[in-house]
Amino acid sequence: MIAAISLLHLISQPFLRNALIAGIAISLLAGLVGYFVVLRAQVFAADALSHAAFTGTLAALAAGVEPRFGLFAATIGVGIAIGLLGNHGRADDVVIGIAFAWVLGLGVLFISLYATGRGAGNGTASTATLFGSIFGLSSGQAQFAAGSAFVLILLLLGIARPLLFASIDEAVAAARDIPVRFLGVVFLGVVGATAAEATQAVGALLLLGLIAAPAGAALLITDRPFVGLAVSGGLATGSTVLGLLVSAQIPRVPPSFAIIAIATAAYMFTWLATTWCRRRG
Amino acid sequence: MTAIVRLENVAAEVGGRRLLSDVDLRVDAGEFVALLGPNGAGKSTLIRMLLGLHPVAAGRITVLDRLPAQARQDVGYLPQRRRFDPDLRVRASDLVRLGLDGNHWGFPLPFKRNRTAAERVSEVIELVAATAFADRPIGELSGGEQQRILIAQALVRRPQLLLLDEPLDSLDLPTQSSIAALLSDICTNQEVSIVMVAHDVNPIMSYLDRIAYLASGKAVVGTPAEVITGPTLSALYGTPIEVLHAADGSLVVVGQPEPPAVHSDRHHSDGHHHEYDRDPRRPHSH
Amino acid sequence: MNSFPSPHLSWNVVTDVRALLEYPFMVQAFRAGLLVAVLAGVVGWFMVLRRQSFAGHTLAVVGFPGATAAVLIGVSSTYGFFAFSVGAAIFISMLPNAGGSRSAESAVVGTVQAFALAFGFLCYTWYGGFATSIGALLFGSFLGITTSQVGALVVVTLLAIGLLAAIGRPLYFATVDPDVALANGVPVQALGTTYLIVLGLTAGAVSQITGALLVFALLVAPAAAAQRISVRPHISLAWSVGLAISIVLISLTLSYYYPYPLGTFVTTIALLTYLIVRVVRR
Numbered sequence: 038m039i040a041a042i043s044l045l046h047l048i049s050q051p052f053l054r055n056a057l058i059a060g061i062a063i064s065l066l067a068g069l070v071g072y073f074v075v076l077r078a079q080v081f082a083a084d085a086l087s088h089a090a091f092t093g094t095l096a097a098l099a100a101g102v103e104p105r106f107g108l109f110a111a112t113i114g115v116g117i118a119i120g121l122l123g124n125h126g127r128a129d130d131v132v133i134g135i136a137f138a139w140v141l142g143l144g145v146l147f148i149s150l151y152a153t154g155r156g157a158g159n160g161t162a163s164t165a166t167l168f169g170s171i172f173g174l175s176s177g178q179a180q181f182a183a184g185s186a187f188v189l190i191l192l193l194l195g196i197a198r199p200l201l202f203a204s205i206d207e208a209v210a211a212a213r214d215i216p217v218r219f220l221g222v223v224f225l226g227v228v229g230a231t232a233a234e235a236t237q238a239v240g241a242l243l244l245l246g247l248i249a250a251p252a253g254a255a256l257l258i259t260d261r262p263f264v265g266l267a268v269s270g271g272l273a274t275g276s277t278v279l280g281l282l283v284s285a286q287i288p289r290v291p292p293s294f295a296i297i298a299i300a301t302a303a304y305m306f307t308w309l310a311t312t313w314c315r316r317r318g
Numbered sequence: 319m320t321a322i323v324r325l326e327n328v329a330a331e332v333g334g335r336r337l338l339s340d341v342d343l344r345v346d347a348g349e350f351v352a353l354l355g356p357n358g359a360g361k362s363t364l365i366r367m368l369l370g371l372h373p374v375a376a377g378r379i380t381v382l383d384r385l386p387a388q389a390r391q392d393v394g395y396l397p398q399r400r401r402f403d404p405d406l407r408v409r410a411s412d413l414v415r416l417g418l419d420g421n422h423w424g425f426p427l428p429f430k431r432n433r434t435a436a437e438r439v440s441e442v443i444e445l446v447a448a449t450a451f452a453d454r455p456i457g458e459l460s461g462g463e464q465q466r467i468l469i470a471q472a473l474v475r476r477p478q479l480l481l482l483d484e485p486l487d488s489l490d491l492p493t494q495s496s497i498a499a500l501l502s503d504i505c506t507n508q509e510v511s512i513v514m515v516a517h518d519v520n521p522i523m524s525y526l527d528r529i530a531y532l533a534s535g536k537a538v539v540g541t542p543a544e545v546i547t548g549p550t551l552s553a554l555y556g557t558p559i560e561v562l563h564a565a566d567g568s569l570v571v572v573g574q575p576e577p578p579a580v581h582s583d584r585h586h587s588d589g590h591h592h593e594y595d596r597d598p599r600r601p602h603s604h
Numbered sequence: 605m606n607s608f609p610s611p612h613l614s615w616n617v618v619t620d621v622r623a624l625l626e627y628p629f630m631v632q633a634f635r636a637g638l639l640v641a642v643l644a645g646v647v648g649w650f651m652v653l654r655r656q657s658f659a660g661h662t663l664a665v666v667g668f669p670g671a672t673a674a675v676l677i678g679v680s681s682t683y684g685f686f687a688f689s690v691g692a693a694i695f696i697s698m699l700p701n702a703g704g705s706r707s708a709e710s711a712v713v714g715t716v717q718a719f720a721l722a723f724g725f726l727c728y729t730w731y732g733g734f735a736t737s738i739g740a741l742l743f744g745s746f747l748g749i750t751t752s753q754v755g756a757l758v759v760v761t762l763l764a765i766g767l768l769a770a771i772g773r774p775l776y777f778a779t780v781d782p783d784v785a786l787a788n789g790v791p792v793q794a795l796g797t798t799y800l801i802v803l804g805l806t807a808g809a810v811s812q813i814t815g816a817l818l819v820f821a822l823l824v825a826p827a828a829a830a831q832r833i834s835v836r837p838h839i840s841l842a843w844s845v846g847l848a849i850s851i852v853l854i855s856l857t858l859s860y861y862y863p864y865p866l867g868t869f870v871t872t873i874a875l876l877t878y879l880i881v882r883v884v885r886r
Contacts, residue, residue, distance in 0.1 A: 075710070075711045076406075076408075078710055080710035080711060080713070080714040081658065081710065083714070084714065084717075131652065131657060131824055131828045131878075132878075134657055134658075134661065134820050134824050135820070135821060135824055135825045135828070135871075135874060135875050135878050136875060137820075138817075138818050138820040138821035138824075138825075138871045138874070138875075139821065139871040139872060139874070139875040141743070141817050141818060141867070141871065142743075142818060142821070142865075142867045142868045142869075142870065142871030142872055143868065143871075143872075145739070145743040145818075145865045145867045145868050146864055146865060146868040148739065148743075148865070149863070149864055149865050149868075163739065164738060167725075167738075167742070168721075168722075168725045194424065194425050195423055195424055196423065197424065197425035198416075198419065198420060198421075198422055198423065198424060198425050198426065199420060199421055199422070199423060201416065201420065202416040202420030202421065205402075205406070205408055205413060205416065205456075206413065206416065206420075206471075208395075208397035208399065209395055209396075209397060209417065209468075209471065209472075210416075210420060210421070211371065212369050212371065212390060212393075212395040212397070213390070213417075213420065213421045214390055214421060215420070215421045239722075240725075242718070242721045242725075242817075243718045243721055243722050243725075244718070245714040245715070245717055245718040246714070246715055246718025246719060246722065247718075248714065249710070249711045249712075249714030249715045249718070250711070250714075250715040250718070252711060253711030253712065253715060256407045256711070257407070259407075260407040260408055260409045260412075260455045261409060261412065262408050262412055263425055263426055263428070265407070266425075267428075289729075289730065290726065291725060291726060291729050293722060293725065294722045294723065294725055294726040297718050297719055297722035298719065298722060298723075300715075301715055301718070301719040304711075304715055
């Protein structure tokens with residue numbers, strides 16, 4: 038009873054309300070996108086996009102532009118670029134790895150430019166970009182994040198079925214007149230936009246947790262693809278809501294850590310449970 | 319009677335290199351035709367041309383009296399492939415279902431079940447005798463079981479023509495013969511024509527109506543008895559070749575020269591390169 | 605933009621080097637940088653050959669929570685990097701082989717990375733101090749490297765290179781052709797575990813200079829470039845070490861003379877090195 042009252046009290050606070058509005062929409066998007074990312078074995082590409090998110094934000098800050106502009110421009114641009122180059126350079130993890138270390142290196146340069154420009158070296162902006170600052174969202178920022186996430190979810194659901202076909206069975210899908218390559222590019226653009234969305238919630242570095250963990254768990258739970266898609270979205274949303282409430286209740290736990298820890302725990306629990314079930318028959 | 323597939327003086331090029339020229343081939347309804355030949359002869363390229371996925375360098379191809387790209391709706395295709403990732407957690411029946419409506423935009427609504435689609439899927443799964451394992455994840459199935467599922471997927475839209483690229487590849491001998499029997503059965507009972515790339519003719523020999531043997535940039539077309547003979551193959555390759563009949567009824571081709579090793583017509587999209595030669599018809603070249 | 609005077613390159617090598625080595629902190633940085641470069645060149649060479657670059661990246665990322673946890677309990681971040689990277693190496697090698705399923709494995713690796721970074725962030729917020737900046741742990745710094753840190757790097761470098769020298773030949777065999785090596789009595793599994801531990805040590809060491817997130821550049825780029833230069837193992841191994849040393853030395857020098865971060869120089873020069881080699885040796 039007391040817990041329920043304090044919960045109500047918590048939610049009435051604007052910082053948590055904004056965080057919930059943005060967090061629910063963003064994590065639903067990340068969970069849905071993540072299912073396809075894991076199915077298509079593109080976790081490495083998603084990782085790369087999180088690096089681009091970091092560098093894009095700081096480049097915009099260093100240039101004195103609205104950071105969200107740099108964020109979305111960098112992630113969607115890099116996502117589409119990977120999609121266009123992907124067919125040729127896919128196997129070469131070495132090039133991708135070195136190039137993305139360089140992207141991060143550039144990001145560090147922008148931190149220092151930004152810090153010298155402001156005369157402040159405490160790196161708050163970079164920490165917020167890397168690890169998120171969802172409790173710091175204004176109501177306008179939260180509404181923008183939720184609205185854009187909603188549009189992206191609609192776009193993803195619109196291409197869900199042919200994308201699934203192309204992910205599992207590329208050659209046959211191409212012979213069925215599915216624009217496999219085009220879908221791949223659009224999808225990586227959506228992954229890029231998702232990275233930008235998630236950067237506002239859990240931060241660029243923790244994006245993988247919201248993309249990989251719920252999807253990994255969903256793929257263990259069910260082998261029906263569209264059920265799995267729903268489970269993945271649900272797990273991501275659940276982790277975020279729970280994580281935000283825990284963090285609001287225990288201020289010593291930062292929200293991004295709470296969200297990622299819960300998503301990781303859900304994945305581990307699923308893994309243990311499914312392994313145990315399979316052992317027993 | 320209209321031809322399902324008609325090739326007239328067709329030439330094929332890959333990367334500016336001419337692989338084949340002057341190929342003439344006609345496939346009628348319900349016929350079972352095999353494309354044979356060494357690696358790099360242009361078999362898979364020919365299949366891709368029949369799908370309209372590879373340009374025709376010269377000559378004319380019609381599929382169901384249409385341009386190949388416009389006939390794809392009525393063609394089932396089974397590409398040469400790797401096996402599915404053992405961890406791919408998608409049911410075999412979902413894969414077949416994607417063959418039916420996977421190109422529709424959007425996603426299936428959970429509360430709106432499409433009964434006719436579901437019935438067609440289970441019908442075609444039964445046809446290929448895959449009902450027992452259709453609800454298991456595709457990655458857990460054996461090679462032969464996966465091949466049955468993929469044939470079901472190719473068949474699910476009631477095509478008039480099946481294009482199969484090495485469907486017997488890397489299967490053991492008993493599985494090869496059971497899949498071959500299934501294909502022949504589909505051919506006769508479902509009125510579907512099959513054009514199939516094969517590396518080894520023996521498992522399908524008794525079911526075939528015709529063979530197109532591709533080598534040295536040319537093609538010889540005829541019944542198995544006409545094509546797989548010493549004189550025909552010798553003329554095709556330009557070196558003396560003998561065809562021996564083994565005690566078990568299978569054929570052994572002796573003296574076949576090595577195929578040009580510099581080029582492979584296999585698609586690289588499947589991420590697999592077979593550098594080695596698995597041709598059982600070529601045990602001793604000397 | 606800078607109000608304080610900064611040193612300028614005179615392009616007279618003797619003067620410049622003398623100016624560089626005037627300050628003890630630069631001498632320490634060069635010592636540590638050399639050790640790290642040798643280590644990265646050798647260990648990275650095997651890593652690229654074994655196609656374990658993603659594992660190397662993960663081990664380095666796991667070092668980050670180690671470092672922040674160490675700072676939180678008041679120990680040098682050096683020990684945290686080593687303890688967590690090596691611990692993660694042992695843990696990964698104990699996991700049952702996933703059977704080559706790419707999708708499941710990458711989901712696990714992605715989750716582990718994200719959780720490690722989140723945990724590191726938690727420790728950092730609890731620490732709340734300013735002595736060690738989160739930027740230095742993630743992106744590297746050459747300032748304030750202590751004598752004891754260099755000492756630890758010497759021990760680790762000797763240990764790692766000694767181990768690799770002892771197992772080098774069978775490890776090479778096991779990497780190139782595991783099946784035949786196993787048939788010839790090479791303990792492929794044990795070698796893999798040993799190598800992964802060496803890789804953990806190296807990731808921990810390289811993190812001190814490049815930071816946890818940029819380890820990849822120094823481990824992969826010199827080795828990948830060297831393997832394009834020569835197919836002979838000894839020669840390409842020597843190239844790998846040579847390139848790694850050049851990258852580190854040039855980066856340290858540049859970041860002394862220009863007010864930009866070390867990580868930017870290391871990653872940029874590493875990328876350029878690799879691209880040039882790729883274009884020249886097509």
